Amino acid sequence: MPEQPIVGLIHIGEHQPSAQFLTKQLESTGYSVKQYDSDEIAAMDLSIQTFILNLFDNDLNIDELIHHLNEREVKIIFNDARISNELVGWNKNRWLRHVLHKIDQSHELLPESAGNADVNSSSVDLSQHGIQAVWILAASIGGPESLLKFLSEFEGDEPLLFLIVQHMDSEFVSMMEKQLNKNGQIGVKLGQAGDDLLPGQAILVPVDEDLIIHANGTLGVKNINPNRMTTPCIDDVCFDMLENLNKVNMAVFSGMASDGIVGATNVFENGGKVITQSAESCVVSAIAEEIRVLNMSLFDGEPAAMAQYIKESLIA
Incomplete structure (x- = not known):
């Protein structure tokens, strides 16, 4: 069975509800999520190709982190946690689809993974x-x-x-x-x-x-x-x-x-x-x-x- 693609989620400031919601949705659509705080640069998995930076504390200096990620030529998605925390209903759905679409541009719908093929199957009970x-x-x-x-x-x-x-x-x-x-x-x-x-x-x-x-x-x-x-x-x-x-x-x-x-x-x-x-x-x-x-x-x-x-x- 193919391994699940991995997405890195880096918390810039305190861990926020919108980040945990996003993590849950990523996992339900076939991704594995590894979470880090902004000062854990040395511990970050070098195989991850996409990182989401969940921005909550704008006063933190993340220059070193951005430089580290840019050197590895990974995809970086910036998410404003103060805004996404407040989203509900249609706006929250749209935000989720927008983030997931950025992770994998080849998908027109919510991304699916061969490692989690039964997520949307007719076997839902x-x-x-x-x-x-x-x-x-x-x-x-x-x-x-x-x-x-x-x-x-x-x-x-x-x-x-x-x-x-x-x-x-x-x-x-x-x-x-x-x-x-x-x-x-x-x-x-x-x-x-x-x-x-x-x-x-x-x-x-x-x-x-x-x-x-x-x-x-x-x-x-x-x-x-x-x-x-x-x-x-x-x-x-x-x-x-x-x-x-x-x-x-x-x-x-x-x-x-x-x-x-x-x-x-x-x-x-x-x-x-x-x-x-x-x-x-x-x-x-x-x-x-x-x-x-x-x-x-x-x-x-x-x-x-x-x-x-x-x-x-x-x-x-």
């Missing part, structure tokens, strides 16, 4: 994290109102993980997260790299990243498909989740688009359940109607009835 079923909740026009009614029907302790794919522009993400949390039963959180996946939780899929699930039950992010039709893209989310998990399910709510038809087909053909919101309870029923025409919907009803169907499927 979420049952060990208390999650029995994953449901992709797909929605567009009229979706937020339907999703609120749907989520409010749960107790919040069901062994379910929801992934919400709501068509929207990036400026509405924060507002959407707050609005959907008004359901009062299921916590809704914007998907962020490093988050632990928990039962009774709903992850709002970001607009500007695609999500992956690591074998340790945490979220990762990767670059979006540049040819996607919508933001976020239902079809792409279905494809990504089926690459990570053996099976996912899909509930289709109010919406007007063709995005979601291919995704529903993939879910259905891989043995997952597909259910739809009834036409009379939708603002627009274009996506759900196409799925009904294709005879893929196992249940059709208003949002509260859809929630009841999912709860009963757990008992069954």
Whole structure:
């Protein structure tokens, strides 16, 4: 088995939370990380080709360190820890992808290592994290109102993980997260790299990243498909989740688009359940109607009835 590539992480000042977050993500994507303080020049591994300098104390003199690294012609990435400590959500995802992309310019997505090939494989088993079923909740026009009614029907302790794919522009993400949390039963959180996946939780899929699930039950992010039709893209989310998990399910709510038809087909053909919101309870029923025409919907009803169907499927 090939050895894992090594990245050096040098702390300029106190060790910071963002550095430990970055270390965790590097390790989850197949890298080995060796950490040093700025005065440990003599102890640094001479085989490391890439070093991240995590800058927190700007008063420390690091001239000798920079000279030492330059002499060895290694790649140096400077990270402002005071800024990265404060990043959350989409900005934190973007920062992570930017750093990882610099480490290996040949990768368009999050770097992978042959030494850790199962990180994003279909063998991810979420049952060990208390999650029995994953449901992709797909929605567009009229979706937020339907999703609120749907989520409010749960107790919040069901062994379910929801992934919400709501068509929207990036400026509405924060507002959407707050609005959907008004359901009062299921916590809704914007998907962020490093988050632990928990039962009774709903992850709002970001607009500007695609999500992956690591074998340790945490979220990762990767670059979006540049040819996607919508933001976020239902079809792409279905494809990504089926690459990570053996099976996912899909509930289709109010919406007007063709995005979601291919995704529903993939879910259905891989043995997952597909259910739809009834036409009379939708603002627009274009996506759900196409799925009904294709005879893929196992249940059709208003949002509260859809929630009841999912709860009963757990008992069954």
